[in-house]
Amino acid sequence: MQTANKQIFVTSISDHGSHEKSDWVAMEEPLEIRLEYGSFDNRVVQNVAVTMRTPGNDFELAAGFLFTEGIVKNAADIKNIEHCFIACAENKTNVIQVSLQEGIIPYLANASRNFYTTSSCGVCGKGSIAAIRTVSAFTSIDMELKIPADLLYQFPDILSTHQEVFKSTGGLHASALFNLHGEITFVREDVGRHNALDKLIGAALLEQSLPLNQSILLLSGRASFELVQKAAMAGIQIIAAVGAPSSLAIELADEFGITLAGFLRGNRFNIYTAPQRILIPTHE
Known part of the structure; x- marks a missing residue:
């Protein structure tokens, strides 16, 4: 049976001294x-x-x-x-x-x-970005898709309740899909960011759920070029990341009309591309 974590013994050091204890680490x-x-x-x-x-x-x-x-x-x-x-x-x-x-x-x-x-x-x-457009069957851009900004605020907390291995190890990345009502539909964890997303898209592929153009992708870390590339392959239109996006990730998202948000923490985030999909409340 495959296991996602293992128990080890470590020496814990603090201002009060040191002591031996058991801990859990993510398997790789x-x-x-x-x-x-x-x-x-x-x-x-x-x-x-x-x-x-x-x-x-x-x-x-x-x-x-x-x-x-x-x-x-x-x-x-x-x-x-x-x-x-x-x-x-x-x-x-x-x-x-x-x-x-x-x-x-x-x-x-x-x-x-x-x-x-x-x-x-x-x-x-x-x-190259051109290589992705050549092989992806889901590159049509739908600007009619819109979600309220406050829908994204709750995503990191919802994801944390579904990260079973991360709770015990603190050592895994996660990718999650949410529907337009803010309900989580898929979660996958892995030590590698691209593996977590491959598992997520693979699950959707095997369940005949592609394209994912009516889903929102949440990344537990930063948004890199390869993660935006994979999202584009699956037809994802909105990506939110807890961390920062890279310059090339922003370029790719812009090329494919993907809404890319980063630094999603608390009640704030930055929008880098295709901001028209995010409905921002007005305060008078």
Whole structure:
């Protein structure tokens, strides 16, 4: 059984001295994603990526990764997903294989992180904004979608009540989807920001819920280029982040007409792009 955290013993130091105590830390293990594709009598298995992740929701992570990287177009491309047993591996659940339907050719040229990805997002991301527009089927801009500003205020507190592993470890990122009534619909956690979002979008993909153009994405940390890229792939129109956005994330959001908000803390936040979707109350 996969576990998302583990108990360790640490030395706690403070002004009052030091003492030994038990603590919980978030698990981080590698996951190798393999892809099987081709005709019935000529199947090919190719290693696509090795990512550092928190164990759990691996099927969603693999599906979300393949979709947000443009390697598969929809859930119908996927025949099945399974963990592989590797004789020399300590944990047989650290290799996963995604089999595509016969005749489906994956767009491996679209992936720019084919070999190793870190959970800290240090080496992942697309080479250009133009590449995303080429592979995404959900890039239409809907400026009719509008939400009141105070709807966003409550999101971080709602998310915190759903972060089970974070409560015990304090070491995980989270991505959450809210509907237009402010109700949370999906939450996924991981040590890596991009993994959490891949799991989230993968869950929506496997449930045939794409595009997510009627959902609001909440990021528990900063909004980076690769996270906005993944949101754009899934058709998300509004992104709110607890932390700051990067300059390239703002550029990408602006390019795709995505409303990007940052520093969502308490009853305040900044809007960086497409502000017309946020209804701001007027005080006379």
